[in-house]
Amino acid sequence: MPLRIAIIATGGTIASTTTEGGVVANQTAATLLEGTGIAGVEIETIDLMTIGSYRMTLGHLRQISDQVADLLAREHERVDGIVITHGTDTMEETAILLDLVHDDPRPLVLTGAQHPSDAVAGDGPRNLADAVRVAASPDARALGVLIAFAGRILPARGTRKMHTTALAAFDSMVGGSVGNVNGGAVSIISAPRRPKPLPRPTLAFDNTRVDLVEMYPGGDAALIHAAVAAGAKGVIVAGTGIGNANPAVVAAAQDLLPRGIFLVLSTRVPEGPVAGVYGNGGGADLVAAGVPAASGLPATQLRILLALWLSQRVDASEQVNSLIDIYADNKED
Structure with a gap:
């Protein structure tokens, strides 16, 4: 029997066409398959949502996680791998959430496009075909969540969008490529190290506010205090250089941490x-x-990690330091 791959469509540029109001996500998963030339696998499509990823909330990310879990738990018409088509703007956030909770050896692969679906020689069909091949590859099992883009296979952990328009938009900041897809052939060259999975997000995740504040010359702690006043339970401080701020931010930390x-x-x-x-x-x-x-x-992925942890935290004595050691820096399992 051929392998069965499920494609969860969420929107993004790969599913967009050019309209009078700009590029808008409006295509179904079945439409995205046209012109990919995928053969030798059985494809199931799920149109979960059709939005630009710049509009996504934590609730949307949780819905994607729920859909993945439902497919993996299904006993009838069992799937052998899953592909998620997604906008590139926030793909790194969805990828890390899924990777943090992925507890199944079957491949889970995200992909998208830099050019809309109605562009001449768009990159969507090639990226989608590559993602399906990765999801169907036995060599991609037990590697966690992957991103297939522009012929490269990248780990979810540490991968960022690094260019606004280039076709090879993504790169891994910490581990390098997992492999590549060349001429339809999947080659895996390394296996990312992964800690044990965390529990999947619940409804509480949707409204767990964690903000990201970047440092800059002349900046103070006003944005951090504003985030807390707006209901933030946590703040990621994107410091300058190796991780620096200023005395006002240090004073804010001394005030907020005990609270x-x-x-x-x-x-x-x-x-x-x-x-x-x-x-x-x-x-x-x-x-x-x-x-x-x-x-x-x-910082973008740290925000998701902290929001997931805060939404599930029940022991007030738990320290965030151990969370960072294990799930951000992989210092221990």
């Missing part, structure tokens, strides 16, 4: 470690105040 607000230190720099090195309001002072530094995930 049960969680801060995590990241960086606005695409690559490299985050560490408490500099004083006078830098990362050393933030770490000393109790803000953990996280190197293994970009």
Whole structure:
């Protein structure tokens, strides 16, 4: 029997056409398959949502996770792998949420496109065909969640969108490529290290607010305090350089941490470690105040990790530091 691959369509540029009001997601999964030349596998399509990923909320991400779980749990018409078509703007967020909770060896692959579906020589059909091939490959089993894009296979963890318009838009900031698809042949060259899965998101995840505040010259703690006033339970601080802020942010951390607000230190720099090195309001002072530094995930993905954890936290004595060690930096299992 041929392998059965499910395609969950969520919208994005891959499902978009050009309208008078701009490029808009409006195509079904079945339409996306036209022109891909996929053969040798049985395809099931699910039109879960049809929106641009820039409009997604945590609730949308949770709905995608729920759909994946339902497919993997299904006993009749069992699927051998899953592909999710998704907008590129926030693909990295959905990918990390799915990877954090993925507890099945069957491949789960995200893909999308940089050109709309009605563009001449668009990249969507090739990316979708590659993603299906990866999802059907026995070599892709037990690798967690993957992103197939522009011929590359990337791990969900640490992968970011690095270019607004280039066809090869994504790159891994921490682990490099898992493999590639060349001429329809899937080649896996490495296996990403993954911690044990976390529980899947519940409805509480939808409204767990975690904000991301980037540092810059002249910035203070106003945006951090505004986030907390708006209901944020946590804030990711995207510091300058190796992870630096200023004395006002350090004072905010000293005020907010005892009140049960969680801060995590990241960086606005695409690559490299985050560490408490500099004083006078830098990362050393933030770490000393109790803000953990996280190197293994970009700030966008740290936000999802912290929101998932906060939505499920029941033990007030739990420390966010161990969460960062295991699920961001992979220091221990």
